[in-house]
Amino acid sequence: MKRDLQLAVGAAAVTLVPGIVLWLAGAPPVPTLLASLAIAVVAILALGRRWYRQVVARIDAQTVHLQSAIGIAATADIPVYWSGHAITPETLKLIQHLVDSLGLRSVLELGSGISTLLLANDFRRRGAGRILSFDDDQRWAEQTMAKLRHEKLDGFAEVRTAALIDVDAAGRRAKWYDLAALDKAARFDLVIVDGPPAWQGDSMARLPALYVLHQHLSSNGLLVLDDAARPGERAIAQQWQRDFPDLHFRMVQTGRGLFVAAVQKSALDFLPE
Ligand SMILES: C[S@@+](CC[C@H](N)C(=O)[O-])C[C@H]1O[C@@H](n2cnc3c(N)ncnc32)[C@H](O)[C@@H]1O
DSSP states (O other), X not given: OHHHHHHHHHHXXXXXXXXXXXXXXXXXXXXXXXXXXXXXXXHHHHHHXXXXXXXXXHXXXXXXXXXXXXXXXXXXXXXXXXXXXXXXXXHHHHHHHHHHHHTOOEEEEESOSXXXXXXXXXXXXXXXXXEEEEESOHHHHHHHHHHHHHTTOTTTEEEEEOOEEEEEETTEEEEEEOOTTSOTTOOEEEEEEOOSOGGGSOTTTTTHHXXXXXXXXXXXXXXXXXSTTSHHHHHHHHHHHHHOTTSEEEEEOSTTOEEEEESSXXXXXXXXX
């Protein structure tokens, strides 16, 4: 709506302003009118083209969203419900593709939910793989764990509550997960950063993830940051790129944006451009 209004104001401005300028400059009325109309037609066509492209891009994104949701629901052995807080189906589909293609078997997740259930379900099908998920919300963690038990997926996933504590990373203090219980020697093929929730007040709440977990990445490990299209996550992505020259990065325009950090550059070949 806001964009439509901007386009309407833009179209009105390009229709009127050139004519007024020429008229003020003392140009004769007929050429002034013709020039003004020609400029207006060109400008309106350009704005219309832009608007058309935006609409097509939105329809494409919604198509991918629906295809992913339907594809996941059709192949999952468990009931699937996407809440507004959950990772988007298209982002999860890309993560499943990475897990599959790169043979990722050990997953650490920050922020549990449908992603935990569906990846555990994938691992059960394959008969290998495990996801360990930390959540700051004890009630939500217990609920996800109960669903895992109900679906007999608790052999492939575990959800633990981790309180948010003050963590210093990159010269900044943030409320981040207390991972003191995490074995120092533990290595993960994939780290999914889908928490802490930014709506709790700190738009850069996920900044510590790579500083704390870099040492826990396996030799072909990946770390993915969800919601990467948000301004806070974009700033986090820039800072990580500056501070970790040994890693390889890619921003993927899927769902709410997925920023990928990889130990091996070749892992990025499995991502869409
Ligand atoms: C972005 S969500 C994590 C989503 C999770 N990875 C998933 O795919 O469902 C971040 C946090 O929101 C909280 N939360 C509260 N209600 C939730 C809900 N209905 N679905 C998912 N997360 C919820 C949980 O504490 C969770 O860790």
